[in-house]
Amino acid sequence: MKELKHVNKYFKKYWFKLLVGILITIIARVFQLVMPSYVNNSIQVVEDFMAQKITEPVAKEMLLEFILIIVGAALLSGFFTFLMRQTIINVSRYIEYDLKNEVFDHYQLLSLSFYKKNRTGDLMNRISEDVGQVRMYAGPAVMYGMNTVTLFACIIPIMFIKAPTLAAYTLIPLPILSVLIYKISKVIHNRSTVVQEYLSTLSTFTQEVFSGVSVIKAYALEPQVSGDLGGLAVEGKNKSMDLAKVNAWFFPLMILLIGISNIFVIYIGGKQYIDGEINSVGVIAEFILYVNMLTWPVAIVGWLTSIVQRAEASQKRINEFLKERPKICNQVAESIPIKGKIEFKNVSFTYEDTNITALKDISFSISPGETVAILGKTGAGKSTILDLITRLYDVSSGEILIDDIPVKNINLKTLREAIGAVPQDALLFSDTIESNIKFGKYDAMEKEVVTVAKNAAVHENIMGFTKKYDTVLGERGITLSGGQKQRVSIARALLKDPKVYLFDDCLSAVDTETEEEILNNLKKVSNDKTTIIVSHRVSSAKNADKVFVLEDGQLLQEGTHEELNNVEGYYRELYINQLSEK
Known part of the structure; x- marks a missing residue:
């Protein structure tokens, strides 16, 4: 026993x-x-x-x-x-209640790598x-x-x-x-x-x-x-x-x-x-x-x-x-306000489960309030950068600084509360659309929910449903189309009103006109927010303060849209191809 x-x-x-x-x-x-x-x-x-x-x-x-x-x-x-x-x-029954809570709380503490290994x-x-x-x-x-x-x-x-x-x-x-x-x-x-x-x-x-x-x-x-x-x-x-x-x-x-x-x-x-x-x-x-x-x-x-x-x-x-110990631990009890400066110093990262090196000696700096677009082919390491900023993983070598403080020395809860992340594969819960948007801010007023839905260009779609914002979604949001799920997820992040926005190719399922509308709205609401947009489309990068182009985990190009478009390289080639398609 x-x-x-x-x-x-x-x-x-x-x-x-x-x-x-x-x-x-x-x-x-x-x-x-x-x-x-x-x-x-x-x-x-x-x-x-x-x-x-x-x-x-x-x-x-x-x-x-x-x-x-x-x-x-x-x-x-x-x-x-x-x-x-x-x-x-x-x-x-009390013991059952306590033990289930203990197991569930421990599940939430465990790192992302744990969930990759267990079904x-x-x-x-x-x-x-x-x-x-x-x-x-x-x-x-x-x-x-x-x-x-x-x-x-x-x-x-x-x-x-x-x-x-x-x-x-x-x-x-x-x-x-x-x-x-x-x-x-x-x-x-x-x-x-x-x-x-x-x-x-x-x-x-x-x-x-x-x-x-x-x-x-x-x-x-x-x-x-x-x-x-x-x-x-x-x-x-x-x-x-x-x-x-x-x-x-x-x-x-x-x-x-x-x-x-x-x-x-x-x-x-x-x-x-x-x-x-x-x-x-x-x-x-x-x-x-x-x-x-x-x-x-x-x-x-x-x-x-x-x-x-x-x-x-x-x-x-x-x-x-x-007995499993979380690999990502909160090492600091004190909370400090996040302003939004992000700096990568010679960062390399290799996934333990696959042994794939996603980033190789990456260095860059993003000032508070800047909008940065990250482009590159599939597997270039774009999403990995966002995962490292939110500390879903820790770097293999190098250092990440947030407001000139090593990310490991920042309270984990404070860090993630200051970030509004929108993943590429938007996860919605089996609840009403309103509750899914309020996931970013539980005590939000109805007016706030409608405002962010409009900014995410999904309000008209929601009003077309019989029960509007009270429409109950199926598992993982199966009731909605891919583009609608992405836009509801964007509305959720906007409602949170964080200091840093991380958009991981979250406009891939919407048409270019809707994308442009959303990007214009984002520019207005994220004026003083640090924003990182990962995308395959040059249209998402046109209005960015900086554009980073990645290839095989390395920083291939860096500059503004105009600067990169005036030199031969991946960015100019991508721009010409997408312009021709349009």
Whole structure:
């Protein structure tokens, strides 16, 4: 259970509620233990009446009193059992809530490289299925475990006090049961781990299918995908059946061993009664009740073992991610205002996962309020520059300065709050258009939302929808066209009103007229903002204060539109080609 030690901090957090739950459990079981002894007393009353030791009125009065005690004790036991469940199971839900938040918060801290190595389905499975298995350990396992310990601690001493020999024979099967549980639990642990890992594979496959359903339909791949899913489902079923076959041994073994205990009670108890070692048949009845009271606790041991083993396997998978350390860490607590000066000094960067060198010894400087356009072929390193400014990655060598301060020495939250980034592949959420725009500023007024939508040239499109700004988008904004998604994403960045704008080829899906309208609007609203526009079009660079041309990760050309257009090179060639196309 070493992996489950991680949950101990939550047990400490809710120790008082757990303590109350444990006390209630003990009280509930004490009331439950009243019944067997009074059943014994009732049988003894009948025997005394039959032997004419007491009169009929006295016997009836005593029986009525014992019955009322038994019924009252049963009702009180049921009431405290209800309180026990309300207390301990509630604690498990609190722990589930805390653990999910811990995992989710940690996910958000991890660097972008982590998400490149791990699939979405696996991440989701660990925060849902795996946390759910741990909750079963923190709730039902604790509750039934305490219940079992309490009953064993109370019943076994009582049995030995009342009839030591009979108690010894009755409890003989229990050590055998313990050995069997120990052996089977090892197998359960291994097979539980396999099942949980395979659930991640299945979740990943289905998540990718749902996300790419349009591609699947376009290529008419439904039969093939169904076949692949069928194969995964069959393999998953086989792994689950392997686990179920082991689990299936528990309850039959429990019932068998409890049955053997009952036989011992009847045979040994009957023999002792005949030999006069036991003074009443009521003792045998009492022991049968004790054995049957132990039936569920003994049987539950197998179930508890299975729960703990599954929780151990799940917590191990959760811990694997919780042990991951973010490569991009906030090294400064103090926040300072960002003005917008950006400087690259001999910056080189290589992606760890692909070993591709995206930037090679890049140096340039951007003054606050300047608009810079970055052009180049696909794979030239344009987007990498934007990722390094926002510190989604750290440079391999060289240095990036923001306002003459190394970017690593700036509070990460302050840095990113000062930047409005619009990626090439705009990500919109399954929410209303208004909420998607407000993602840049949650408390924005309706008037502000409309203004930025107009500046992004998307207001007219939105007003054409039936529900206008209240239109709910499909997953990843599938309701909108590519150009509309890009413009909503631009509106989101404009609403944030940051000190630095980063536009990563975010006008690639709009026509040249709309592009020109948006660029003119951007020029007005970003007068005093540092703006970097990554593009494949020269039209996006015409009004920029500076133009950088990249090739194979190196700075090939630098200057204004007029300067670069007057010299032979990539920029002039690109301008002539695009002008001819227009």
